[in-house]
Amino acid sequence: MSNFAERASEITQRALIGIAMSLASEVGIFQVLANADSPLTSYQVAMVGGLKERYVRELLGCLSTAKLVQVSKAEDEELQYSLEEGAKEVLDGRLAAFLGFPSLLASTFHSVKDCFYKDGPMSVRYTDQVQDILDGISRSSAPGIAQIFLEQISNLKTKLEEGIDVIEFGSGKGRLCATLAQQFPNSRFVASEVVPDLVQANKDRWEHIPNLTFSLDDLCRVPEVPDKNYDWVFCCDVIHDLPDPVAALQGIKRMLRQPNGLLTFVDIATSGSPLVDRGNMNVSTFYALGTFLCIPESYQRSDSLALGPCSGRQMIASLAQRAGFQVEVIKIEDLTALFICQLPKQS
Ligand SMILES: C[S@@+](CC[C@H](N)C(=O)[O-])C[C@H]1O[C@@H](n2cnc3c(N)ncnc32)[C@H](O)[C@@H]1O
Numbered sequence: 001m002s003n004f005a006e007r008a009s010e011i012t013q014r015a016l017i018g019i020a021m022s023l024a025s026e027v028g029i030f031q032v033l034a035n036a037d038s039p040l041t042s043y044q045v046a047m048v049g050g051l052k053e054r055y056v057r058e059l060l061g062c063l064s065t066a067k068l069v070q071v072s073k074a075e076d077e078e079l080q081y082s083l084e085e086g087a088k089e090v091l092d093g094r095l096a097a098f099l100g101f102p103s104l105l106a107s108t109f110h111s112v113k114d115c116f117y118k119d120g121p122m123s124v125r126y127t128d129q130v131q132d133i134l135d136g137i138s139r140s141s142a143p144g145i146a147q148i149f150l151e152q153i154s155n156l157k158t159k160l161e162e163g164i165d166v167i168e169f170g171s172g173k174g175r176l177c178a179t180l181a182q183q184f185p186n187s188r189f190v191a192s193e194v195v196p197d198l199v200q201a202n203k204d205r206w207e208h209i210p211n212l213t214f215s216l217d218d219l220c221r222v223p224e225v226p227d228k229n230y231d232w233v234f235c236c237d238v239i240h241d242l243p244d245p246v247a248a249l250q251g252i253k254r255m256l257r258q259p260n261g262l263l264t265f266v267d268i269a270t271s272g273s274p275l276v277d278r279g280n281m282n283v284s285t286f287y288a289l290g291t292f293l294c295i296p297e298s299y300q301r302s303d304s305l306a307l308g309p310c311s312g313r314q315m316i317a318s319l320a321q322r323a324g325f326q327v328e329v330i331k332i333e334d335l336t337a338l339f340i341c342q343l344p345k346q347s
Contacts, residue, residue, distance in 0.1 A: 017062060019106055020059060021099060021102065023103065024059055025099040025100065027049065029051075030087075032048045033045065035048075039074070039080035039081060040081055040082070045081065070083065094141060097134075097136025097139070098137065100129075100133040101133065104130060108127075111296075115296055122299040123299040123300055124296035126195075131198065135172060145176055146176065146180050146183065148338060152332075152338055153264060153340060156232070156262075159187075159231065160184040160187045163186035164187050165229070165231050165257070166187055166233075167190040167230050167233050167234075168233075168234050168236075169219050169235045170192070170193065170235050171202065172193070173205070174191040177190075177212065178209055181209050181211050185211055188213075189209075189211055190215050190230075191206070191212060191213075192215045192216070192217045193214075194217065194219065199214050219238070220251070222247075222252070226251075230256060231261055232262050232264070233255060233256060233261075233264075234264045236266045236267075237266065239265055239267050239307075239319070240267055240298070240308060242298060243298050243304035244305060250323045250324065259346060262342060264339065265338075266332070266337070268335055269312070272314060273312065283310060283335065286309045287310050317339060326343075
């Protein structure tokens, strides 16, 4: 078989199994197996999960032959299924949300396909399903990101303890902002979103946190003279989704309180070149997510820069410099960086 044929069929197989795995996660099959004290037959999985046995058995066939689920024979010769040691803890973490991506990409496939054609639509905005998956990821990552902010930004913890004004743009479902607001009751936090329904949902969800308020803002349309100034602005996985990141960064700069106002953001930080990242399947996954999610989201305007998640750490840093910031880039994970953006020192 040619190299291409081998690679294409291997990846197609994995994609098909990935969608099946997403389905198993969504209908609760992994959770039923994780909660069980001993292996279960397909009938037992179906009964506990409130599902149809024949569908469950077929899917368990897929998962067990792919070695995602263990399979053995009971004394009565019936097949029984279980998860390997340690799988339950993994499923309680970030992976559970990540398993939602194949189903998400499948559901958005035709809308994104239409966008490829010259006479097709420009954009497919994030759905509730996207925000739910991001919130699931944030459930396990928010405390770690909050910790990174506090460790990497000098004096931030002291300032937050004393009481400062903070805003998060593109807060999604607001978990990171809520985490920090609860940790620092003397500071005043705003969770901002461009999607009106999200702002309302966040109000309903986090109204019990007294030092957290909510606002509706389009980062690409910050007024020349902003209504309010902040000591610290942050965002997470937002800059690459914006149609005009430089205008947004300039808008944030106008909002920062002189002279020590600070912007920090977390973003994907690849090399920026498929040539350099060739063979790196993690980067390839980000390009896939870019194709189905980030590019369609950032085409809010036809003149969008449409960076995508893989424009590269240097490109992102240079946009922040172009907006007038002094920028420091700190690698926090293999493909993620913290961008610390300071106002230029006034002479
Ligand atoms: C990838 S999501 C990240 C959400 C959240 N920060 C997280 O880490 O889960 C990008 C967010 O940016 C928001 N966004 C997109 N365009 C925006 C704009 N023009 N102004 C402000 N926020 C925007 C989206 O609504 C979305 O919630």
